Amino acid sequence: MINPSASGWIDKYFARLTTRFNGHTAPHDFYKTVRDSGFIYGYVATLDFLEAKETKGWTAEEATKATLLNSLYGIYCITDNTDPKAFTEKAIAFYDHMTPEGHSFLKKVLPASPKSHQLEDILDERIKTNDNIISRNFSHILTNALLFMDVLAFGQYLVKGRLPDNYLKKLEETIVGLALLALNIKSKKTSYDDLLIKLFEASVRYTKVAKVSANDLSSLEISYFEPETEKLYLLDIAGMAIWSDGVAENAEIDFLYRLAAQLGLNEQAAPESIAGFDVFIKLHRNQIPYFKYSNPVKHFYDHASQNVMLLINRNRKRLIKELSNNGELMLLLTHSAHRSLDAGEKKKIKKQLLEICKTIPSLTIFLLPGGSLLLPLLIKFIPQLLPSVFNENLDEEA
Structure with a gap:
């Protein structure tokens, strides 16, 4: 792998x-x-x-x-x-x-x-x-x-042999401008429209969405972009903006066709763009993060849990070895499985786990700013990777 x-x-x-x-x-x-x-x-x-x-x-x-x-x-x-x-x-x-x-x-x-x-x-x-x-x-x-x-x-x-002056800024401003134009054409706004704006706000690097203004296609420097890949990308960005649960109004579709024509693309480009995004969303909507934004706390713990479990599995042998060499930590983890630890014991577990994390490069993530908030997840998953004897002892003590 x-x-x-x-x-x-x-x-x-x-x-x-x-x-x-x-x-x-x-x-x-x-x-x-x-x-x-x-x-x-x-x-x-x-x-x-x-x-x-x-x-x-x-x-x-x-x-x-x-x-x-x-x-x-x-x-x-x-x-x-x-x-x-x-x-x-x-x-x-x-x-x-x-x-x-x-x-x-x-x-x-x-x-x-x-x-x-x-x-x-x-x-x-x-x-x-x-x-x-x-x-x-x-x-x-x-x-x-x-x-x-x-x-x-x-x-x-x-x-x-070089990057044209302000190329990335021009491209980003055009992308955001096209998205805003497409969104403004809609007669009814949906939660997806808000999602798209948030998505771009979180993704832009060279400009601010709030400072981009576009009244119509002629106000954008579309002619600046010549390679076919650039034109297809701009068309798809606009296609993403007009999409709303698979429903597109006539004005929105007309906008996409006009954009394709102005970009110099063939007549198949617009319908291909619409169909491509619609099929992709229908196939993968449940896995796409920006459709899960409604519950940020749940999203945080789901995402963090997946990452912590992945790190544990990839460093399983090393982590087991380090834990096995720390008798006091093993004892505290054993007690934590069937009784509440006092403040002093919790502090010891945190301190000793962080010391272990320092010795395993992939686990230094827990040492980053805010990383200690993920330690409870690490403690939660540790019993799943320890030898079965450890787990059986927990059952007997319980």
Whole structure:
């Protein structure tokens, strides 16, 4: 299995990649493959470029990170060549180029580390849009809905050798402007419309949604965008905005057709965009985070529980070994299973668990700001990973 949260995963990705793009892949086919994965919509539902056994147990963040890499590599393949090493170096140079002076991703990685490891660190930083573990987990909605902008910008960089001035800001403002225009056409507003605005507010990096104004299509610099992938993406953003439980009014559909024509796309582009998003939502609605925003507390604990259990399973042997070497902690955990601990005992458990977390790199998540709030979840799951003898003793003492 490939673990996108562990060092060395990019090398494994290239070694085990099953589906590859190449110089003969048409831009439309490339874009459609990425769209079908859900990456365009902000939620990765399928990872067809790897065998299922390689992606088993991945978190949504890990799936997003791997799909971002695959999409960057895909546009590199159809623009330049298919050499993984050359791609890695080019991707690192691109991200260094696109980052404002003083905020370079490369300043956070060791120069002596392998290029693939440097790219891993860059991608990891790229998908973390919030400051700490609690704000990321508490977010009601997915905050990486506009990551495909990186892919489009990389395409520009590959063709022109540099990123056009203010390209990302122009693209982001156009995306938000199109979404707002599409929403304003609706005669009836729904909770989904509010969701979409919140989704964009959580995803924008270069502008503020509240400062974007668009009165009609002519007020947007649509002609600035020439590659087919850029045009299809803008159309899909507008398609996402007019969608509302599968119902689209005539004015909304007309808007999408007019946009497609203004972008210079063929007559099939608009209906394909509408159908694509509608089918995707119907298939995956129950799994998409931004449809679960109504109960933020429940969402926080559900999401946090999944992450904690995943971390425990991936570090099972190491954690069991560390726990077994701490007799006092084992005794306290035993008592906690059948009686309430006093304040002093709880403090000891917290302190000793944090000491253990310091020795296991993947568990340092509990040492981050707010991470201690997740400790009760760690304590809750510990009995499930300890040897059966420990659990049987609990039953006897009870």
